[in-house]
Amino acid sequence: RVPHALLFTGPVGCGKLALALAFASYLLGERHNGQSLLGNDSAVLNAETMLANWQHPDLHFSYPVIRPKGSSSAHKVTSDDFAAEWRALLGKGPYFSMDQWMGAMEAENQQAVIYEAESDALTHNxxxxxxxxxYKVSLIWLPERMNITCANKLLKLLEEPPSQTVxxxxxxxxxxxxxxIRSRVQRFDVHRIDTPDIEQALISKRGIDADTAHRMAHTAAGNWLKAVEALNSDSENRLFFDLFVSLMRQAYMRDIKGLKDWTDxxxxxxRERQRRMLVYFLHLVRENFMSNFRQPELNYMTQEEETFSQHFARFINERNVVEMAELLQRTHRDIGQNANPKMQFFNLALNMIILLRR
Known part of the structure; x- marks a missing residue:
């Protein structure tokens, strides 16, 4: 018996969306090991054809979106406003980040949200x-981005689900x-992908040599997206690395003017990019602190990050690492709550001057 609500959760790049899509496809008739839930071959073929383009009429996607450009304040924003962009991104594969999705929507400074109108549309459909x-299947990507009204309406749907709906x-x-909501779903924790599996995929699917694939797989730490990003020299993490280095150097030199320019x-x-940057900064603080223990198997850094860490790691120590991490976490939280970014990041920069001297 299939539960009426399942929650797939896990870290970025672990394959939870891919798993959910595969299960949704099976429920809607796609064959698994030659078996289908549908009764005849014609129905199976029809279902598989529609699922190949993610256009099955009984598969309903919900995901965070921005207000479309040029739309009036009266427009009720739903996922359907970006259905073409969503299917185009899914067509490239089930592994993508919020940054890639924001780029597909051509978002600028907006934050992506699942609005109240989405739950109304879902209830109707x-x-x-x-x-x-x-079956009818509702797949909700990143439900934590629902606003409170939408979340409460989804709760009612979960409490009284329509017939044959998952x-x-x-x-x-x-x-x-x-x-x-958490109490009404069956939870599945999807773990990070094993490093040997990522290594083998890089060799067989991307044509990477064994030594490079081994290092990239270790650095990825179970995140397939991170492994793929490492192949792209223009990846967002490369930008974040340069910003981290700039912040730390100017904070150490107490260059207030330089820090003001950095803040601007x-x-x-x-805000979405700012929050991803802060997560990356937390990662580098952790990696530089662990680097002091001289145990390479505990570190997950690129070659460039490792080179920088050889000279910088000693500045991240037991006297400042906790406060530094808490400062970054507070800033991440406050930016997510629409705090003024100039004030937040200048405060972060000034506090780094103090913390690096400990």
Whole structure:
């Protein structure tokens, strides 16, 4: 018996969306080991053809979106506003980041949200009869980005689900979901991908030589997206690395004017990018602190990050690492709550001057 609501959760790049999509496809008739839930070959072929383009009438996607450019304040924003962009991104594969999705929507400084109108549209669609007579599947990517009104309406749907309906929630921060929602779903924790599996995939699918693939797989730490990003010299993490180095150097030299310019640069980014940058900064603080223990198997850095760490790691120590991490976490939280970015990042920069001297 299939539970009416499942929550797939795990770290970025672990494959939880891919798993949810595969399960949704099976529920809607795609063959697995030659077996299908549908009764005849014609229906199976029809379902598989529609699923190949993610256009099955009984598969309903919900995901964070921005307000479309040029739309009026009266426009009720739903996932359907970006359905073409969503299917185009899915067509490239089930592994992608929020940054890639924001780029597909051509977002600038907006934050992506699942709005109240989405739950209304979902309620309407799921209460209709199944188009092909089987399951109806609602797949919600990053449900933690629902606003509170949308979350409460989804809760009602989960409490009184329409007939033959399965909800698949794919979350990276399940703790941000309403407790009442978490209590009504069956949770599946998807673990990081094993390093040997990433290494083999890099060799067989990307044509990487064995030594390079081994290092990239170790650095990826179970995140397939990170492994793929390492192949792209223009990746966002390369930008974040340069910004981290700039911050630390100017903070050590107490270059207030330079830190002010650094702050102005960061403040011009969208909030989504600012928050991803802070997560990357936390990663580098952790890696530099662990580097002091001289145990390479505990570190997950690129060659460039390692080279920088050889001279910088000694400045991250037991006297400042906890406060530094807490400072970055507070800034990440406050930016997510629409705090003024110039004030937040200048405060971060000034505090780094103090912390690096400990």
């Amino acid at each position: 799921l209460n209709l009869k199944s188009a092909l007579g089987g 909800f698949l929630l794919v979350s990276e921060e399940p703790e941000q979901l309403l407790e009442t 640069t960061i403040a011009a980014y969208g």
